[in-house]
Every structure is written in C-alpha cells, then in structure tokens.
Amino acid sequence: MANLLQFVSTTTETPSDANAQNSLEISGSSSPSPENNGLTSSVTIADLQSTIEKLYAELKQTQAELKQAQEEIQALRIQQTFADSWPYTDLNDSQFPPLHPPSQPLPPWRGTARLNSIKTFMLEKRQQRRIQRQETAARFLQPPFENQGYQYIYTPTKARVPVGQLRNRLRQLDINNSRILNIHYLTHNVVALLVHSDYAFELKSHLQKFKVRTKGDFNPCDGSILMDHKYEHCSKEEPDDFAFMYHSDCVKKALTYIRAPVKTAVARYFDNQGWISKSVLDESLPTKVINPTDVFNVDEDAAMLLSDREEPPLNYNDHN
DSSP, rough: HHHHHHHHHHHSOOOOHHHHHHHHHHGGGGGOOHHHHHHHHHHHHEEEEHHHHHHHHHHHHHHHHHHHHHHHHHHHHOOOOOOOOSSOOOOOTTTOOOOEEEESOOOOTTTTHHHHHHHHHEEEEHHHHHHHHHHHHHHTSSOOOSOEEEEEEEEEEOOOOOOOHHHHHHHEEEEEEGEEEEEEEEETEEEEEEHHHHHHHHHHHHHHHTTOOOOOOOOOOGGGOOOOOOGGGGGGGGHHHHHHHHHHHHHHHHTSSTTTTHHHHHHHHHHHOOSHHHHHHHHHHHOOOOOOOOOOOOOOHHHHHHHHOOOOOOOOOGGO
16 A cells, blocks of 8 residues: 555656656657646546545445454354353253243133033033923823912011022022912012912922921911001001002012913912902903904805996807
8 A cells, every 4th residue: 555655656746857758759749749748647647546545445444344344253253152161051940930820710611621511501401491391391281280279388588689589599499490480578588489289289398308497377468467667556457458458469460470371370360369350350361362254254235246346247149
C-alpha cells in the first residue's frame, strides 16, 4: 500500500524536461501542442487518484468485516471449548419432579372411568323405565282389582321439602313414583300420597321396612291440623269448615296434574267422598265426542234439491 501511494505521489509531481522531451520524441509529429498535453495529463491523474481512493476505502471496509468475522469465530471457539469442558450429569426424577395434575377436573368425556359410569347409569335408568312400562302394560291386561278406588296415605316428614325432592327420596327407597298419583302437604310434618287402593298395602309394607310409620288415623278435614291461634276461641265447626275447604282446594289442584283416563276415576272417587262439587266433577269428565254425519246419509230436502238441478235423460225413442 505504501508503494502504491509513493507511485501516486511521484506521478503527481511535475515532469522534468527530459521526460517531456522523451515523450515528445516518442509521440513524433502527431503529438499535441504543449497546452493540450498539460490538459490531458491533469485529467488522467485525477481519475487515477479517485479510483485509488475508492479502492482504498473498499479495502478498509473489507478489513473491518474480516476482523469482525475473526472475532465472532474466536468467540464461538471459546464457547465450544467451554461447553466441552462442562461435566455431563444424568437427569433424575429428584431434580425434575413430575408435573402436578390440573386443578380443574377433566370433563366427563375425557375420563374413561367416568364415561363408563355415566353409560352404566343411563343403561340402568333405561332398563328401569322399560320394566315400569312393561308392568303398566301388564296391569292393563289383568282382571279388575278386587279393591277398587283410591286413597291417601299420610306419612310424617321432618321438613317441608319441594315435591320434586320428595319424589327423589321415594325413588331412593325403590318406590315406583308412577304409582303415586299426587303428593301434597296438608299440615306441618305430614305429607299426603294418593295411590290406588290395590297398591296401598304394598306401599305401606315397603315403608315399614325403613321404619316409616304411616298415620292411619289422620283426618284431613279436622280443624286441629290448621295450627292457627286465631281459631282457638272459635267453635269446633268453624276450623273444621276451613280445613275442609283447604282439603277441597288441594284435591281440585291434584286433578289438574293427573292424566286421563285415571283422572276420571280419581274425580269420581273425590266426588264420592264429598270433597269436590258437581261442577268440578263435570269438568274432569271427558267430553262426549259427536260422531260425524255419514256422508252417504243425505237429507231428503237436499236430495230433492239435487234432483231438480239434474237434467232429464234423453229419450232416444223420440228421435226415431
């Protein structure tokens, strides 16, 4: 690089007379005038100097990039040497314990055990409903019960829970809820279960297995079940009348939840007991279906009208 700069510096100096003379001799007769020769030499030297400066700048940039690359290579070598010198240790379970299970439970369709239990429960419920339908169909094909009618069975309760929860409790005792037509509360700690008379003995026997004693002497029309202090100074008949009215309202409301044709039989039973009026009984009875008029039975007046509108048949003998 120093030799190149020295060459540029010597070139930029003013040429001697001998050199100028030699150049004139070489050029011969075609050499330009002294003025044109000075102009041509100055332009050529400037271009050469500019090119040298560009090359020098590119050389400096290349040297800087090369130095940076060497530094990066050296750093990578040091890093590799440090990694090779680090002792290898085997990973064990004590250093990396297993991850804890998620706090939120998995959905039922993710757990195989839970999914199988749900399927088993659904199959059991389906089988139970199937058996109930079979028993209902079999009762229809049996002769009439000797003990006709319906009756309320009164059982004690510790609390007044909703009817839906009470039916769930009865289901847990393996009691067929389809045989219990109505459930309502009459007073504190007493619930009434409406069943068919033929099922009453079976239900009482089943409840006795769980030490549930029914109240056979309970009277729903007795004024003492009201337990209201405002009736203390009244006559015996007045609380009884209010108890009878309350019981009548309960049985009328029960008819709205019982389906036909059982509803008709229950309404007749309530009417025989004197708990509902004649109008309530008529509303519970099915309406008579009027048979549609026979399409082939035409009224005489309508037949005459149709016959007048018909055209008389042609008599072919008149045309002959």
